[in-house]
Amino acid sequence: MPHDHHDHDHPHSHLPPDPALRVKALETILTRKGLIDPAALDEIIDIYQNRIGPKNGAQVVARAWADPGFMHALTEDATAVIAEMGFYGRQGEHITAVANTDDTHNMVVCTLCSCYPWPLLGIPPGWYKSDAYRARAVREPRKVLADFGVSLPEDTAVRVWDSTAEMRYLVIPQRPAGTEGMSEEDLAALVTRDSMIGTGLPREPGQ
Helix, strand or coil: CCCCCCHHHCHHHHCCCCHHHHHHHHHHHHHHCCCCCHHHHHHHHHHHHHHHCCHHHHHHHHHHHHCHHHHHHHHHCHHHHHHHCCCCCCCCCCEEEEECCCCEEEEEECCCCCCCCHHHHCCCCHHHHCHHHHHHHHHCHHHHHHHCCCCCCCCCEEEEEECCCCCEEEEECCCCCCCCCCCHHHHHCCCCHHHHHCCCCCCCCCC
C-alpha cells in the first residue's frame, strides 16, 4: 500500500528547518535511542574546538617560518611532516601545504561540502560551509578577500584550492615583518585560523 511507511518511521520528518535546531533534534533522537552518549559528543567538540582549534596548525606554520629546512620538507610532503609532529587522524589523512609569497596568495574552499583539515584547524567555521562562500570563492576570490578585510596588491595573484576528501590544504601565510628573533611559541601566537585558510593575514607583532 502507498501509505505503509508513516512519518514516525522517519525521524527527519520531525526535524525543524533551522540547521542548529535540526542538529539538536537529531542529537536528542539518537540519545533517546541509546545510539550516542552526549558526554562523549561534548568531549569530541571540546577537543576540536578548544584543545585543537587552530593551535596545531599554528605550530606547524611557526616552525615553517623559523626553519627553512622544515618549510621545504613541508611543501614536499606535508602529510608525513605533520604526522611526525603528532598531528594526524580523521580529516587529516592527506594534507598539502601551500605557501603565500609576494607573487601569490593562496585561498582554500571546498566547493562540494566542507572538507577541512580538522587535526590542524579544529572545527570549520560556519561561513566556510556556507553556499555563498563556496560559490563566490571560486568566481570572485578578490571580492571575498575584501569582505574579510584582506586587500592585496594588484600584481599578487590569488590561487584558489578546492579541498576534497582526497586532499586538504593548509595555507602557510607570509611571516610578518619585525618578527626576527621571536621564538616558535611567540610566532605561533601570531597565526590565525583564517590566515591558514587564506581568508586572513597573521597578526602583527604587538597586535
